[in-house]
Each structure stands twice: as structure tokens, then as C-alpha cells.
Amino acid sequence: xxxxxxxTVDGLSRGAVYAAxxxxxxxxxxxxxxxxxxxxxxAVATSYAAYSVTGATGSYWxxxxxALLAGLVLGAVVERVVMRHVEQAPPLNAxxxxxxxxxxxxxxxxxxxxxxxxxxxxxxxRVAMTVGGVPLLSRYDLFVFGTVLALMLSLxxxxxxxxxxxxxxxxxxxxxxxxxxxxxVGGMLTLGWALAALVxxxxxxxxxxxxxxxxxxxxxxxxxxxxxxxxxxxLDSPLGxxxxxLVVGLVLSYVGGYLGSGTTPLxxxxxxxxxxxxxxxxxxxxxxxxxx
Amino acid sequence: xxxxxxxxxxxITALAALILFVLTYVLDPFRDYQLATAAAYLCAAAGLxxxxxxxxxxxxxxxxxxxxxxYAVALSQNRFSAHGVTAxxxxxxxxxxxxxxxxxCGAVIGVAAARLRGPYLAGLTLVVAIAVPAMATxxxxxxxxxxxxxxWLPPVPAALGENFPFEQWQAWLALTAxxxxxxxxxxxxxxxFGRTLRAVRDNEVAARLAGISVARTQVxxxxxxxxxxxxxxxxxxxxxxxxxxxxxxxxxxxxxxxAVVVGGLGSLAGAVWGSLLLVLLPYWTDALVGRLVLSPALxxxxxxNLPLAIFxxxxxxxxxxxxxxxxxxxxxxxxxxxxxxxxxxxxxAEPFAQEAEPPAPAASRT
Numbered sequence: 116x117x118x119x120x121x122x123t124v125d126g127l128s129r130g131a132v133y134a135a136x137x138x139x140x141x142x143x144x145x146x147x148x149x150x151x152x153x154x155x156x157x158a159v160a161t162s163y164a165a166y167s168v169t170g171a172t173g174s175y176w177x178x179x180x181x182a183l184l185a186g187l188v189l190g191a192v193v194e195r196v197v198m199r200h201v202e203q204a205p206p207l208n209a210x211x212x213x214x215x216x217x218x219x220x221x222x223x224x225x226x227x228x229x230x231x232x233x234x235x236x237x238x239x240x241r242v243a244m245t246v247g248g249v250p251l252l253s254r255y256d257l258f259v260f261g262t263v264l265a266l267m268l269s270l271x272x273x274x275x276x277x278x279x280x281x282x283x284x285x286x287x288x289x290x291x292x293x294x295x296x297x298x299x300v301g302g303m304l305t306l307g308w309a310l311a312a313l314v315x316x317x318x319x320x321x322x323x324x325x326x327x328x329x330x331x332x333x334x335x336x337x338x339x340x341x342x343x344x345x346x347x348x349x350l351d352s353p354l355g356x357x358x359x360x361l362v363v364g365l366v367l368s369y370v371g372g373y374l375g376s377g378t379t380p381l382x383x384x385x386x387x388x389x390x391x392x393x394x395x396x397x398x399x400x401x402x403x404x405x406x407x
Numbered sequence: 408x409x410x411x412x413x414x415x416x417x418x419i420t421a422l423a424a425l426i427l428f429v430l431t432y433v434l435d436p437f438r439d440y441q442l443a444t445a446a447a448y449l450c451a452a453a454g455l456x457x458x459x460x461x462x463x464x465x466x467x468x469x470x471x472x473x474x475x476x477x478y479a480v481a482l483s484q485n486r487f488s489a490h491g492v493t494a495x496x497x498x499x500x501x502x503x504x505x506x507x508x509x510x511x512c513g514a515v516i517g518v519a520a521a522r523l524r525g526p527y528l529a530g531l532t533l534v535v536a537i538a539v540p541a542m543a544t545x546x547x548x549x550x551x552x553x554x555x556x557x558x559w560l561p562p563v564p565a566a567l568g569e570n571f572p573f574e575q576w577q578a579w580l581a582l583t584a585x586x587x588x589x590x591x592x593x594x595x596x597x598x599x600f601g602r603t604l605r606a607v608r609d610n611e612v613a614a615r616l617a618g619i620s621v622a623r624t625q626v627x628x629x630x631x632x633x634x635x636x637x638x639x640x641x642x643x644x645x646x647x648x649x650x651x652x653x654x655x656x657x658x659x660x661x662x663x664x665x666a667v668v669v670g671g672l673g674s675l676a677g678a679v680w681g682s683l684l685l686v687l688l689p690y691w692t693d694a695l696v697g698r699l700v701l702s703p704a705l706x707x708x709x710x711x712n713l714p715l716a717i718f719x720x721x722x723x724x725x726x727x728x729x730x731x732x733x734x735x736x737x738x739x740x741x742x743x744x745x746x747x748x749x750x751x752x753x754x755x756a757e758p759f760a761q762e763a764e765p766p767a768p769a770a771s772r773t
Contacts, residue, residue: 144526149526150526150529150530152529152533197723197727200727201726201727206524206525206526207459207463207465207525208726208730210465210525210526210529211465211664211668211722211726212722212723212726212727214467214661214664214722215665215718215719215720215721215722215723215726216719216723217661217719218658218661218665218715218716218718218719218722219716219719219720219723220719221658221712221715221716221719222712222713222714222715222716222717222718222719223712223716224712225708225711225712225715226708226709226712226713226716229704229708230708230711230712332656332657335537335657336537339530339533339534339537342530342533342534343530343534346527346530350526375545377541377544377545378541378545379541380534380537380538380541381538381541381542381545383534383537383538384534384535384538387530387531387534388519388531391519391522391523391527391531392519392522
């Protein structure tokens with residue numbers, strides 16, 4: 116029972132990160148109908164930036180905020196320079212270009228930092244505190260929950276309470292009409308990508324220290340888990356992404372805890388197949404007409 | 408007068424076989440091995456061309472299907488050697504086992520894939536690419552985890568003489584597999600089934616109205632493609648004489664996609680250029696980096712990663728600027744030259760040229 120509790124807390128903590136990462140995918144999907152397959156490596160790139168800054172200044176927080184800033188800039192640059200050219204093209208092109216970005220980032224980061232695992236520090240201890248004699252959750256878990264919650268609240272505020280958020284939603288929902296009403300649709304798309312990359316960078320900073328460390332492929336498994344989370348939620352629904360993230364985090368934590376950590380990729384595959392075959396539109400989708 | 412497509416393809420294959428046969432004698436063993444590697448890539452890349460280029464289904468799981476083929480060949484070969492069967496015929500039997508295993512797995516993925524479109528399919532196959540190598544660790548008793556298996560191979564036939572280079576023998580094996588794959592696929596895509604594939608790619612609704620079963624076509628395309636990937640993976644096992652999960656990472660799947668896209672989506676000839684590129688570009692960059700005087704540590708860093716970055720850039724640039732790939736550019740250059748030549752009309756006007764033109768790549772459609 117103790118182990119079950121521990122795995123549940125661990126799963127929720129992981130799930131919070133998956134939820135944030137899935138949210139980044141959903142942001143871009145809603146804006147441009149593109150699944151950003153380069154999201155994982157972009158997050159890794161920002162974490163490498165944090166590694167360099169933390170190494171130079173000795174301050175974790177300097178690295179943390181540089182990573183967020185780098186995410187913002189990287190997202191905008193990637194959208195403006197690369198993805199803009201394929202936004203109107205068929206979906207296959209956008210996926211292929213995003214995969215090209217994966218190779219560019221992996222190769223580039225490998226050239227700069229080498230291919231060994233580098234340690235990324237955590238700001239708080241990862242040793243679980245005991246609650247009523249049961250080792251339950253660490254300070255770091257609390258930090259993760261707090262950060263992700265703050266992130267989600269600010270995103271919700273941005274999209275529902277500000278004029279910029281309204282413009283972004285309009286640009287994503289009805290680009291032509293939005294443009295006629297004077298919304299800078301291109302700018303909104305860039306902003307959406309920048310925001311998504313920032314969210315991805317945050318998720319990367321939170322999850323990479325809990326794994327093996329920094330490596331060009333460090334986020335591969337996180338990416339597929341978050342993609343599964345987004346699909347569980349339906350790719351179109353931010354709330355669905357959050358719920359999906361928590362579900363995926365819990366499932367992976369239980370499977371990894373009881374069957375051995377090597378089985379988590381298989382668990383992701385099984386989960387994704389089941390969801391796609393049972394409810395291709397996600398758990399939160401309304402009935403929808405299919406093209407054929 | 409129309410010649411028979413089958414005869415034409417057989418003729419081209421025989422000619423290519425003859426040239427390659429002579430080539431393996433001209434090249435030194437190292438080059439022979441490179442040629443063999445390109446041929447193994449080609450088996451899988453040609454299959455991916457059929458799936459992605461002609462049927463419009465994007466698979467990032469072909470590296471995993473290659474792993475399945477490779478492990479099947481390894482297990483089967485080692486079983487033969489454990490029972491003391493060392494005849495040459497064990498190799499084709501094992502390769503067939505690899506193809507069948509990959510085909511069955513491909514059929515399972517294909518059934519799921521037929522219900523999925525665009526990013527969903529890419530995502531599912533991406534997860535396959537990451538999950539399958541993990542099986543080597545989970546079922547460590549059979550697959551020996553990260554360490555992998557060594558592959559027992561029958562010796563070079565004695566008739567070839569004692570000093571026959573082993574690499575040349577491997578090149579013969581791989582080239583045979585590649586030529587066979589190309590011949591079968593070339594006939595397949597010129598057949599009724601090939602037209603069905605393209606019809607489904609271009610417009611599913613129209614294809615269904617024309618009486619084509621869209622789902623069945625998509626599953627079949629996946630099956631054919633998986634069989635080719637299984638053969639390619641099996642050849643990898645034969646070439647490296649070992650299999651391990653590190654040889655079949657996501658990067659392999661991305662490399663195959665790169666070969667198909669840069670060579671020219673939807674064109675079998677493009678798959679040839681792409682496969683050669685996959686082998687030669689890392690070699691060239693390595694030679695280039697070796698020419699510059701660098702510290703060993705820096706050299707090691709650049710060795711694996713520079714080609715990766717160049718591949719990625721190529722993928723992006725080709726997709727944005729020239730979706731037809733190398734083969735598309737070659738075709739354009741060919742038409743331009745023919746159109747320029749005095750006294751001959753551009754071949755575009757002739758009805759026969761229509762058939763010679765490769766189908767427009769799916770991805771360039773808007």
C-alpha cells in the first residue's frame with residue numbers, strides 16, 4: 116500500500132509535466148493544425164542553454180529563466196524561419212519538416228555538447244518527505260506541482276481574460292475573418308509557437324533532472340508520452356491535455372513501478388493503440404464527421 | 408508500339424545486375440561493404456517509398472520493422488547453427504523468416520494505421536519506433552538486452568575460391584536482395600494495385616466512389632512495405648553479423664524517411680539516390696573532418712553528429728524548396744535538355760512520355 120501511494124504521487128508529478136508538455140502540443144495544434152514533432156528536441160536545446168548558464172554563473176535560477184527565454188525565442192524563430200513555409204502545405208510536409216528539425220537539433224547539440232549524459236541540477240531535494248511514517252513526496256515534487264499549476268492558471272488567464280488571448284483564439288479558429296477584423300494572424304501564430312516552446316522548455320527543465328540527465332535524445336520518451344496524453348485528451352482540448360497527462364503519468368508510474376522501468380515504452384504504445392482504436396478523437400471529443 | 412512492362416523491368420534489372428556484378432570486382436572490399444550497406448538501406452527505403460510516396464501514409468516505424476526482421480534472421484540463423492546445419496540454404500530461409508515476421512507485424516500496425524490520418528499515424532509509428540527496441544531489454548532472455556545477438560553466417564561457398572573477399576560475398580547477397588525488391592516493387596506500382604495506391608493517396612473519397620476499398624489498400628500498402636523493411640533489416644543482420652537495439656533507434660527510421668524524401672518522394676529511382684546518400688554522406692563528412700586537423704575529442708564529437716545535422720537540413724530544404732527531391736530535379740533537367748535539342752520536340756507532348764514521368768509526390772500537393 117505504501118508503494119502504491121508512492122507510485123501514485125510519483126505518477127501525478129510526472130503526469131503534471133506530461134500535461135504541460137501535452138499542452139504545448141495542443142497550443143500549436145489548435146493554431147496551425149501541425150503536431151510539432153520537434154517539441155522534444157527544442158525543449159532539450161533550451162535545457163542545454165540552462166546547463167551552460169548554470170555552469171557559468173553557478174545559479175540554478177539564472178539557468179531556469181534563460182531556458183524559458185530561450186524557449187520563447189526558439190519557438191518564434193522556428194515558426195518564422197521554417198514552419199511558416201509548410202503551414203499551408205499538406206500535413207505530411209509539416210511532419211517531415213519537423214522531423215528534419217529533430218535531426219538538425221540532435222546533430223547540432225551533439226556537436227556542441229557531446230553525446231554523453233550531462234547532469235542537470237534540481238533546485239530542491241528529491242528525497243521524499245515522510246508523511247505519517249510513509250515516504251510520500253519530495254520538495255521537488257511540490258515545486259513541480261506548483262510550477263505547472265501556475266503555468267496553467269496563467270495560460271488560462273491569458274486565453275480567456277486578455278485581448279491578446281482573444282486575438283490568438285480568433286486567429287486559430289477563423290483566420291480569414293480574424294484577418295478582416297484587423298488581427299495580425301501571422302504574428303499570433305508566431306506568438307503561439309513561442310508560447311508553446313516556452314511551455315515545452317519549462318516541462319523539459321522539470322523532467323530532465325528526474326531521468327538520466329541531459330542528452331540530445333533525453334526527451335524522446337517524454338515526447339511520445341506527452342503525445343499520447345494529448346491524444347487521450349483529443350489534441351484539441353487544453354483541459355483534455357491536462358487530464359490526459361495525469362492519466363498517462365499514473366499509468367506509466369504504475370507499470371514502471373510494478374513491472375520494471377524498461378516496460379514503460381511498451382506501456383505508452385499499448386495505451387496509445389487502445390485510445391486510438393477505441394476513441395480516435397480522444398476521450399473528450401464530441402461525435403465528429405470523418406472525411407471518408 | 409508498347410513494350411511489355413515486365414520485360415522492360417526484367418531487362419533493366421538484368422543490366423543493373425551485370426553492371427553491379429562487375430563493379431563488385433572493381434571495388435575494394437571496403438567499397439564493396441559500403442555498396443552492400445546501401446543495398447540493404449535500399450530494400451527498406453524502396454518499401455517506404457511505396458507506403459509514403461505512393462500511398463501517402465507516413466511511417467516512422469520502419470526502423471523498428473527492420474529491427475524485427477534483423478532479430479528474426481539472427482534467431483533463425485543461430486538456431487540453425489546450434490543444430491549443426493551449416494549449409495548455404497539456411498540464409499535464404501532465415502531471410503524469408505525475417506520477411507514473414509516483419510510482414511505479420513506490419514499487418515498488425517497497418518490495420519491500426521488504416522484508421523488513422525496524418526499526425527496520428529506519424530505519432531503511433533513514432534511510438535512503435537521507440538517501443539520496439541525497448542523489447543530487447545524487457546525480453547532480455549531471448550534478445551540479450553543492449554548487448555544484442557551475434558549472427559552466425561554460413562561460410563562463403565568453396566566454389567568461389569579460398570581468397571574470395573567476404574565483403575564481396577556480402578555485397579552479392581545484399582545486391583541480390585535489393586534488385587529483387589526493386590523488380591517486384593517496380594512491377595507492383597505499374598499494376599492495377601499501384602494505381603489503386605495512388606488513387607487512395609490523391610483523394611480517398613474519389614477512390615472509394617470508384618469502388619476501391621480504401622482501408623484494404625492502406626493495409627496492403629503497409630504489409631508490402633513492412634516486408635521490404637524486414638528484408639532490409641535481415642540484410643543488416645547479415646552485413647553486421649550482429650544485431651543490437653542501438654542499431655535500430657528512431658534515428659534509423661528518420662534516416663529512411665530522409666532517403667525517401669531527398670531522393671524523391673514516390674519514385675523508386677529516388678530511393679536509390681537516397682540510399683546511396685545515407686551511406687556516402689557520413690563517409691564524406693568523416694573524411695572531410697579527418698582532413699582538418701582537430702583534437703581527437705572534437706573529431707569524435709563531429710563524427711556522428713555532423714552528418715545528422717546535414718541530413719536534417721537537407722530534409723527541411725528539400726521539403727520546402729524542391730519536394731520532388733533528387734529524382735525530381737533529374738527529371739526536370741532531362742526534360743529541359745530534351746526540349747532544348749534542335750529538331751526534336753519536347754517529349755512532354757508524346758503520349759509515351761506521360762508514362763515515363765514519375766507520379767507527382769504526394770507531399771507537394773496542396
